[in-house]
Amino acid sequence: MESINKINDASSWALWRITEEIGNFFLILDLKKEEIGSYESISNHYKKLEWLASRVVAKYLLEHAGRDYQGISKDEFGKPHLVNQKGTISVSHSYPYVAVIYHHHKDVGIDLEKPRERIFKISKKFLNDKEQAYAAKDTRKLTLLWSAKETLYKLHGRKFVIFKDNLEIEAFKLNSEGFLTGIINLNGKESTYKIKYENRNDYLVSYTVR
């Protein structure tokens, strides 16, 4: 695992490249009955590895923060919650990497994406006119916009969010790392978030804390 990245005294995140086999993860994790059910519903081998690895990283982050890890449960929207802990967690995977963020008490969101040219083809579906104009055909910018919106979506955690209409990322200059301003606009209420992004091993990671 790459080292833990401390955000502040209450929060940290980590990126992990999967090199282990499934059996090794079972030696580290003590999965609860419901977790075993979720795991067994995954049929793809790599998705199984991602799922297990993200739990191992979550455990590692919590233990590093001096907290006990007792597993992850999902709410009705699919948002992950720590079992018997008031800390919060967010997870992203893109084989062979997984990224996890943890906070002692505030909501978090994280997303990991590998830039691919084909993102341009679907960009009109998730970007408003302003975002389409400033991102143009820049694959990395478009990927970061997608990742930042996924991060906001995970922070919010509810399904009824239209990326194009309810989520907006203000125009930005792309560097190797930096901050974006993201807005969730729902039911006439606007909330603004600072989203950090970083380039790691050809992947873009974005994360935010409420």
Ligand SMILES: CC(C)(COP(=O)(O)OP(=O)(O)OC[C@H]1O[C@@H](n2cnc3c(N)ncnc32)[C@H](O)[C@@H]1OP(=O)(O)O)[C@@H](O)C(=O)NCCC(=O)NCCS
């Ligand atoms: C659920 C979703 C956020 C997952 O994102 P993804 O890029 O496919 O996959 P990632 O690996 O980044 O994230 C997966 C993790 O998201 C988390 N997740 C799922 N639903 C979530 C929710 N409602 N809130 C917060 N986190 C959620 C889970 O922890 C999952 O990992 P796990 O299954 O190991 O626990 C995404 O598929 C989604 O539904 N996005 C919104 C849909 C949408 O409106 N898209 C249209 C835009 S045009």
